Amino acid sequence: MTQYRVLPGPEHFLPPSAASMGIKLPNPGEGHIHGVIVPEEQAMEEAARQFLMARVPTIFPGPLVLWAWNEKAAKKATAVRHLYETIKECVAPQQKPMLIPMPDYRPKYPKINPEVEINPNHPNLTIWHNKIDCCMFVGVHCHQANLSLKIIRGGTNCFTIAMCAQAGHEDAMLSFRDATPEKIMRLAEWVRKLKGSVKPPEVVSKKEKSAG
Amino acid sequence: MSKERIKIAPEFFDIMPPEYQDLVTKATYGNEQRGWKDIGTSKELIEEHSLCAGCPESMAFRYILASLPNPEDTVMVGSTGCTSLVFPHVAIHNIHSLFGNQNAVASGLKRALMVRFPGRVKDVVVLAGDGATVDIGLDMTMQAWFRQEKFTTICFDNELYANTGGQESGLMQKGFVAKMAPVGKGFEKVRLPEIAREAGCHYIVNCTVSKPSLIEKVVKNAIYVARELGPTYLQLYTPCILEIGKNSMEGLQEMRDAEKPTERFAYKEYISEPAKQLLAEMAAKDKEKKAAAKQLASQGA
Ligand SMILES: Cc1ncc(C[n+]2csc(CCOP(=O)(O)OP(=O)(O)O)c2C)c(N)n1
Ligand code: SF4
Numbered sequence A: 001m002t003q004y005r006v007l008p009g010p011e012h013f014l015p016p017s018a019a020s021m022g023i024k025l026p027n028p029g030e031g032h033i034h035g036v037i038v039p040e041e042q043a044m045e046e047a048a049r050q051f052l053m054a055r056v057p058t059i060f061p062g063p064l065v066l067w068a069w070n071e072k073a074a075k076k077a078t079a080v081r082h083l084y085e086t087i088k089e090c091v092a093p094q095q096k097p098m099l100i101p102m103p104d105y106r107p108k109y110p111k112i113n114p115e116v117e118i119n120p121n122h123p124n125l126t127i128w129h130n131k132i133d134c135c136m137f138v139g140v141h142c143h144q145a146n147l148s149l150k151i152i153r154g155g156t157n158c159f160t161i162a163m164c165a166q167a168g169h170e171d172a173m174l175s176f177r178d179a180t181p182e183k184i185m186r187l188a189e190w191v192r193k194l195k196g197s198v199k200p201p202e203v204v205s206k207k208e209k210s211a212g
Numbered sequence B: 001m002s003k004e005r006i007k008i009a010p011e012f013f014d015i016m017p018p019e020y021q022d023l024v025t026k027a028t029y030g031n032e033q034r035g036w037k038d039i040g041t042s043k044e045l046i047e048e049h050s051l052c053a054g055c056p057e058s059m060a061f062r063y064i065l066a067s068l069p070n071p072e073d074t075v076m077v078g079s080t081g082c083t084s085l086v087f088p089h090v091a092i093h094n095i096h097s098l099f100g101n102q103n104a105v106a107s108g109l110k111r112a113l114m115v116r117f118p119g120r121v122k123d124v125v126v127l128a129g130d131g132a133t134v135d136i137g138l139d140m141t142m143q144a145w146f147r148q149e150k151f152t153t154i155c156f157d158n159e160l161y162a163n164t165g166g167q168e169s170g171l172m173q174k175g176f177v178a179k180m181a182p183v184g185k186g187f188e189k190v191r192l193p194e195i196a197r198e199a200g201c202h203y204i205v206n207c208t209v210s211k212p213s214l215i216e217k218v219v220k221n222a223i224y225v226a227r228e229l230g231p232t233y234l235q236l237y238t239p240c241i242l243e244i245g246k247n248s249m250e251g252l253q254e255m256r257d258a259e260k261p262t263e264r265f266a267y268k269e270y271i272s273e274p275a276k277q278l279l280a281e282m283a284a285k286d287k288e289k290k291a292a293a294k295q296l297a298s299q300g301a
């Protein structure tokens, strides 16, 4: 078994794809944490914990859920928004949950406004700008998610979660597979369940803040 | 055609960047009457552009995008060059192909779309520079015409390779000296409109983009004819103001000068007999429709 672990970066300029380092995808009913296969419920608990521990827990909905192109997408959109609202309700005042869309995949140079959107070709800009330390991808086509997750691992220290509708992502630090609206709702339940039992991040003093 | 396919999930409308909100509420997708006059009153399908300030290619892009009759069911195929840097800002499906391959890619795409969506009109429009169309891509350009592929080819003719700093192109004028072509062009501008006619294009126009109404007319005609009959070709003068040493404000005048009757971009068109017939039938139907609408309105009044 590989010793490689998918950990928050910055790993280096061109991080290897986790698959090339021997990381395998989970089977149905499983997820992975740092590349280690775990039962899905364990991945749920850990994802909820990561959201509750982060200073800026963020969800990045992609085109497959942002656009109401079929009934299932519309249901997923409702579930994702519900997850975001739940995180907002469950975090401490010093935490700042965000919901930032990835409307499409066009390489938007020089247009990208990292305050309002994320683009898979330079996701690090949005993460750096908003100081995001935990994020979840949902509704992003797999090839774009892989590209983006690798860039994030290469250049930031953000913890990445993939709520994947297909077979999961090796390049995320935590990945689900076969995402459904129900699964997303269950993650929201986990966030609510762990509320109060996870230590929120320290309050940043003004001095620390200005030091960046 | 409708906006049904570009609805934002209501849960996310508030977080979408404003330009996407505008696209779904104020763009002219689904409007059969769309045209250049919508510019300024509706959301355009081009967001920003990455061209030099005042580059006539930006005007050309705006007029063409405003004139496409069926934007939600149109796929544009681009090629490397100044135009390709604009496509990421365009709200129409588009494919960036390897330099010169655009007409080969468009051929496969159009055929695949006809098989995949037999009941739906899907337009394919190639938009590439003169270097891509006439030099490196000439083989692919002409072979698509020989095969009677049903799509429109638009060439932004700035008479040189602009994006790589000014090399000689087949469409450059004889004797022209560019930054990276210091000895001057040794032969005449390639007569691509004539070649297009001989290669089987049904509708061909050579003009500048100084008049938006004209661009609307020729773009629509070229697309309608391509849908029904076969290849169509537009060669549009979009001078590279950077290479010819003009200021941002001078592009329009340069085009007006180049379209005078004896100049190389004087309006020129070739229309095949079947295309003439098709356009005449369409015009007659349009007239009938308008007359019926007028009558209806007067009855209602
Ligand atoms: C296969 C290939 N050959 C060469 C190039 C280099 N190249 C990039 S842009 C360009 C010139 C483009 O000229 P044109 O098609 O006239 O477009 P313009 O920039 O003038 O609008 C060339 C040669 C390339 N990108 N790919
Ligand atoms: S280099 Fe020339 S063609 Fe290209 S954007 Fe600038 S002015 Fe336009």
Ligand SMILES: [Mg+2]
Pocket: B129, B130, B131, B156, B157, B158, B159, B160, B161, B162, B169
């Ligand atoms: Mg050119």
